Amino acid sequence: xxxxxQSPLSLVVHEGDTVTxxxxxxxxxxxxxxxxKQEKKAPTFLFMLTSSGIEKKSGRLSSILDKKELFSIxxxxxxxxxxxxxxxxxxxxxxxxxxxTFGDGTTLTVKx
Amino acid sequence: xxxxxxxxxxxxxxxxxxxxxxxxxxxxxxSLFWYQQALGQGPEFLTYFQNExxxxxxxxxxxxxxxxxxxxxxxxxxxxxxxxxxxxxxxxxxxxxxxGAMGGYxxxxxxxLTVV
Numbered sequence: 001x002x003x004x005x006q007s008p009l010s011l012v013v014h015e016g017d018t019v020t021x022x023x024x025x026x027x028x029x030x031x032x033x034x035x036x037k038q039e040k041k042a043p044t045f046l047f048m049l050t051s052s053g054i055e056k057k058s059g060r061l062s063s064i065l066d067k068k069e070l071f072s073i074x075x076x077x078x079x080x081x082x083x084x085x086x087x088x089x090x091x092x093x094x095x096x097x098x099x100x101t102f103g104d105g106t107t108l109t110v111k112x
Numbered sequence: 113x114x115x116x117x118x119x120x121x122x123x124x125x126x127x128x129x130x131x132x133x134x135x136x137x138x139x140x141x142x143s144l145f146w147y148q149q150a151l152g153q154g155p156e157f158l159t160y161f162q163n164e165x166x167x168x169x170x171x172x173x174x175x176x177x178x179x180x181x182x183x184x185x186x187x188x189x190x191x192x193x194x195x196x197x198x199x200x201x202x203x204x205x206x207x208x209x210x211x212g213a214m215g216g217y218x219x220x221x222x223x224x225l226t227v228v
Contacts, residue, residue, distance in 0.1 A: 004154070034216050041201060041224075042116075043155070045216030088154055098145055099168055100217075102154030 002027040006089050006103035014111050017079050021106045023089030024071040033072050035063055036088040038105065043088055046074070079110045114138075116220035118204050124226045125194045133189045133223045137206030144187050145217060146179055147203040155203055161187060194227045201225075 003026045013019055025033065032050045036043035047056045049065035049072060056063050060079075065072045076083055086105040093099065117136040125131050137144050143162055147155035148171075157171040163184035172179070176194075181187040191198055201224050205217035 036216070036219075041203070041222040042219040043203070045218070048216055090154075098143055098160040099157050099171070102147075102156070104152070104154045 002091060002101040004089055004091055004101050004103035006106050008106060010107040012109045013079055015080055018077045019079060021074040021087050023103060025091045027091045027093055029094035031092045031094045033065055034090045035074050038086040038088055081110050081112055084108060084110045116204055116206050116218050118220035118223050120223060122224050124228060127227055128193050130192045131194055133202050135187045135204030135220060138218055141206035141208055143207045144181060145205045146189050149201045149203055196227050199225055199227045
């Protein structure tokens with residue numbers, strides 16, 4: 001059975017800090033790994049990663065995938081209070097595409 | 113529409129009552145997914161459709177759960193004889209393709225179901 005484990009479970013930082021969120025996974029026939037930000041209810045898409053070692057970047061957020069060690073990290077630099085949210089990691093298999101397996105998320109709280 | 117629309121936003125049901133949750137995906141999105149998210153946990157897959165065809169319903173927790181998308185657009189998730197353990201947020205997502213390749217899935221804001 002596919003499995004995604006995120007760490008830490010929760011994190012409290014101050015504005016301006018840099019954070020690293022971790023996601024490790026086990027999946028049969030890996031297709032992609034996706035990161036989402038969930039503030040209220042709707043998760044919003046951040047990144048999709050398919051290849052090892054290629055960093056995806058969007059503003060202060062970046063992410064990278066290691067397919068050999070089966071993990072991904074999401075970095076947020078110069079955090080702001082608006083970054084406070086639950087960050088979800090999901091893996092998508094090659095077979096049964098669409099049946100993504102999510103981790104339980106990391107709750108990030110950024111204090112002013 | 114501009115986004116995925118779900119209704120109602122909140123639903124309180126008495127145990128044993130039937131409920132119907134609606135999802136209106138982004139126009140033209142072929143794939144539609146239902147997920148269940150319990151408090152403090154990540155979303156768990158329930159079922160997905162490609163157009164009107166239900167390609168996978170392996171995540172539906174029991175035969176009390178039923179989903180349909182008869183015309184390949186709007187979808188309804190029905191839960192019969194609701195139980196307390198059905199309390200959760202039900203998320204719907206849609207995408208242009210079957211995979212996340214087109215920029216991930218666009219999620220709706222969900223329906224929070226509370227069974228009392």
